[in-house]
Amino acid sequence: xxxxxxxxxxxxxxxxxxxxxILSKSCRNMKSxxxxxxxxxxxxxxxxxxxxxxxxxxxxxDVIHPYSKITTDLERVSYASYLLDLTxxxxxxxxxxxxxxxxxxxxxxxxxxxxxxxxxxxxxxxMLDYLGVLPSLDGxxxxxxxTNIVTISSDKGGLLCGSCFESGxxxxxxxxxxxxxxxYYYVDIAKISKITVNPENVKEIETFLEEYYDKYTGIIMKxxxxxxxxxRLQIESKQE
Ligand SMILES: [Zn+2]
Numbered sequence: 517x518x519x520x521x522x523x524x525x526x527x528x529x530x531x532x533x534x535x536x537x538i539l540s541k542s543c544r545n546m547k548s549x550x551x552x553x554x555x556x557x558x559x560x561x562x563x564x565x566x567x568x569x570x571x572x573x574x575x576x577x578d579v580i581h582p583y584s585k586i587t588t589d590l591e592r593v594s595y596a597s598y599l600l601d602l603t604x605x606x607x608x609x610x611x612x613x614x615x616x617x618x619x620x621x622x623x624x625x626x627x628x629x630x631x632x633x634x635x636x637x638x639x640x641x642x643m644l645d646y647l648g649v650l651p652s653l654d655g656x657x658x659x660x661x662x663t664n665i666v667t668i669s670s671d672k673g674g675l676l677c678g679s680c681f682e683s684g685x686x687x688x689x690x691x692x693x694x695x696x697x698x699x700y701y702y703v704d705i706a707k708i709s710k711i712t713v714n715p716e717n718v719k720e721i722e723t724f725l726e727e728y729y730d731k732y733t734g735i736i737m738k739x740x741x742x743x744x745x746x747x748r749l750q751i752e753s754k755q756e
Contacts, residue, residue, distance in 0.1 A: 518544070524554050525571065527604070528562060529616070535607055538564055540574040553577040557587055557596055559620070581620075585627050594739075594746040595632035596623060599639060601739040611646050618642060621705040631711040633718060633747070638700040640725050645701075649732040653698050656680055668697055668720075670727035693720040 519525045522544040529535050543550035553560070554574070563575040586592040603619055622639045626632050644650045652674030655662040661677040669676045669686045675694065676686060696717055729735060 537571050538574045539571045557583045583627050592626050594743055595636050598739040598743045601737045605735045606643055606646050634711045634713050637721050641700045647733050653701050668724050670724050689720040693717045
């Protein structure tokens with residue numbers, strides 16, 4: 517965020533101190549050498565004057581990954597910003613830093629140009645684990661039955677079997693959606709080289725995730741609204 521006349525305060529997640537505030541002095545001046553590195557979506561070695569109970573001060577950054585393809589593409593940058601927002605909410609609730617490799621892998625795949633929408637869904641499912649509210653993925657959320665799984669239900673908390681399914685209350689999703697839903701949790705993002713998911717399945721998984729996040733996490737993000745606008749634009753441009 518902007519601070520005083522020409523400075524910024526950066527929120528940086530560090531391996532040593534967790535999430536810290538760093539003052540980047542005068543970085544909004546055109547000539548400042550800190551200008552290009554005082555932004556989001558950047559990983560690197562941050563040289564700082566560290567202050568334990570207050571704002572640290574930035575000296576410079578050796579950039580490891582600038583994510584330049586993401587930052588120059590509206591769609592990719594919207595999804596990536598949403599990812600950072602979600603991660604920030606997860607960090608605030610307290611977690612170890614094992615999420616970092618997951619975040620890095622996901623950003624790398626977005627940078628490579630793989631389907632952002634699916635990557636974000638995969639990340640969202642994995643983050644539920646960090647939030648301590650992972651849905652039931654291996655058996656029926658109500659009775660534990662591992663056979664005759666017919667749908668996923670945000671109300672019931674995950675997979676649902678035929679005996680626990682209530683018609684008129686629960687919605688049926690396709691078998692493929694159930695398979696993908698489980699696979700998203702177990703897949704190693706760093707190893708994905710290609711993504712092809714049917715739009716119908718994407719929609720069903722997104723609906724589940726949205727309801728589930730609303731119901732169990734208490735996380736509200738303003739970047740989600742922006743993401744919805746971007747998705748709408750994508751659909752409109754495809755229809756034209
Ligand atoms: Zn059941």
